[in-house]
Amino acid sequence: MRRIHFIGICGTAMATLAAMLKRKGLDVRGSDQDVYPPMSDFLASERIPTLTGYSGDHITGDLDLVVVGNAISRGNPELEEVLDRKIRYCSLPEAIREHFLWGARSIVIAGTHGKTTTTSLTGWLLTHGGVDPTVLVGGIARNFGDRGSSYRMGQGRDFVIEGDEYDSAFFDKTAKFLKYLPDIAVVNNVEFDHADIYTDFDAVMLAFRRLVRLVPRKGLLLVGADSAGARELLTGAVSRVQTFGTGSDVDWHAYDIETSGTATRFTVRHHGSPFGAFDMPLVGIHNVRNALAAIAVAAEVGIGAERIAEGLRLFGGIKRRLEVVGVADAVTVYDDFAHHPTAVAETLAGLRAANPDARIWAVFEPRSASSCRSVFQDDFAKAFGSANEVLIAPVFRSKLPEAERLSVPRLVRDLKARGQSAREAESFDGIVQIVVREHRRGDLVVLMSNGGFGGIHQKLLTALEGPREALA
Template sequence: MASLAALLREAGHQVSGSDEGVYPPMSHFLADRGIPVQQGYHPRNLDPVPDLVVIGNALSRGNPEIEWVLNRRIPYTSFPEALKRFFLRGKVPVVVAGTHGKTTTTSMLSWGMEVAGLRPDFLIGGIAENFRSSYGKGGGDHFVVEGDEYDSAFFDKGPKFLHYLPYLAVIGNLEYDHADIYPDLESIKLQFRRLVHLIPTEGFLAVGGESPAALEACAGSLCARETFGLDPGCDWNADGIEMTEGRTCFDVTYRGKAFGRFRMQVVGHYNIRNALAATAVLHRLGVSARDIGRGLESFAGVRRRLQLRAEVGGIRIYEDFAHHPTAVSGTLETVRAAFRPERVWAVYEPRSATSRRNVFQLEIADALAKADCVAIPALFRPDKVPEGERLDLDRLVADLGRRGVAAWNLETVDAIIEKVVAEARPGDLVVLLSNGGFGGIYDKLPAALAGRTETTPGG
């Protein structure tokens, strides 16, 4: 919502808003752009009466501002519908969707188009380091947008991406997620089929060739379609992979013919797949292999995606957004293979609507077992999940213990910090895994480790 507000402000509209708990850096982001935000919800926040109210999907009936808008028949819309109305119409939308990798792929693709001189507009669900922003107005023909399958608003329970007028699209992979709104994988596949059916015959679709559910969802497409992945049967595939900390190299083949050897600063097999997705779309847009390579090599990553936060006393601390078992597994495999630490610590916060539920009780144990040490706090806002559906943390810790993993259910962030400070040693790597603020641990843990170093004899 903040990025949309900034786009609207830069387009010349007067924009204001209200929310609960607006704190830095988002409060600074909005203030720097001249967008006032009121703390809390009250009808007085809508004085003078706006021409249009954009309602976020976190709000529901009973909210005092929503009730005021409805009673006074003020025009209102959802975030995705506003994006379509004000920015996507008249552009060539490029929609990046899938369960994993959307933010990074959208960022890679936007940067690749920028390097190639296509000057895209873009809206990303994270901060792309090359742009130091989550949005941009390049002024070119294309608008690259991260396509979210989450619902649009209380009055529109369909996915956001169905509003985005896809002309070119990426569906990277498809797994069960968003357990609070989707009962099963079939219901998610249905929404992706609907997305695919919106792509015109002259459009283009790049689909992850190693994801059976994604392939099934895309089977009815009427546009040109290409697959990508590490499987040699994909149209776009990669081999000859070399990966070290801060560097990945790989050979790309397109339909059996060598396309180029590429280098990236980001690591992980999942990022190679993201790069292949971006490559497929860039190639479709006429970008040369040389320029694609330039874009990938200079791509600086996305904030909160395996981002180094600190190195203290020989202990590296990384932050990552992973919360789904597949993403957690990929992150832990990557840090072990690329960074080669003495031990891997996974500090995992079950925070998302799905990760707080027991739907992935076994799968998250499998994922976290790729670490040597695991520390977990209490569930985030457990009252929002029915008791019988909650992730059982004691069972999770016991399952990990049976696999030889040192695991602790420590309830609080302070207790986790105390445990890591007491037991981590030089050569260890700590990954902080959460899709939220995690009680400020990203700054608190490095500070605590620094304090330990300062008080160590000879330190």
């Protein structure tokens, strides 16, 4: 199998897999409706031919396989050509399994929150520990590549992969992680999410229960005991099981947690015995849990505590996870991917713990399929407690029926009823104007969205550098 075509190649995971297959020596190309930076730059740097727009003419007779992206549906001219001609096709997770996971020790990092950070941490600790893993992450890990990368190609037997519970393709609505042949599975937490494909929490739990049932008898399931949902999975395991968390009744216990500036220090016990003291350049209890899972995996594959501690200190972080994008007029602007109420709350709580006296602006765009919906209406009202100022942008999916759509006016009213300063912003430019007009030196501004947020990050930094009078 030499020639592979990707329909929808500009998705992060699709582009990453294409690059990995190219590195394996395969002839890879793809197409997408819109081809623009940063993915166009990434694909160009990987020397992967990319066609703009979809056309049946792109499906040539020399293709051995077509990988169909998650966003592709019936009616796409390339997909229709593939089906008409019975050309071999598969989903993204199937392609990963067939080309990388048979014969590997598959380490699947799953959970509603923290997957990208935990996958990056695990991949880096194994890399630093000398086991030379292959790593596939749903974000840009700064420890990989010259400028950060979403993947790492290794020569060892370990494959560390972010296990997404979202569905696989239009023809396969099961979770992606069910294709990943887990030898070691981490489930950090389980909550309701992805309201566009899961009807309720029980449906989410069913997907995770199926993952747990796939771990071999000699494999290992690592469960985040701080999550009630994850704890429910303990009864379904056939494999070995270990728990981790901040409570004392766990196999991997993090305690004596201290945050200072941009770093966190904590101590770990394993089965009640001292394992080591650790420092990391991340803040927040949620990141302690993420790191604890990575530590447990690293220990399982034979890396010693001192080497793990050294690797953790050298972790470079992930783009879009409380990433400082700039400082202007003594205001620090962060970019964060948070879009679930729990992720919003944990991100802001971590920043507050590191900066107890700072004025924090939480600027949130309801953009994801779940955050745009009313299902989290009450939960979002409780998520911004660590912020001093809250600005809510317009709902991205404004065409949702009103009864199903998150009500920003109601959210603002509920936040005010809880004693918070909260406002609805009519536009991204309006957000910039408010922050520039009202900011104080030393403020921290966290821009939270799972999308590009209209390029607001650079707009805000540029405006902060100019005179306030210009906005009057």
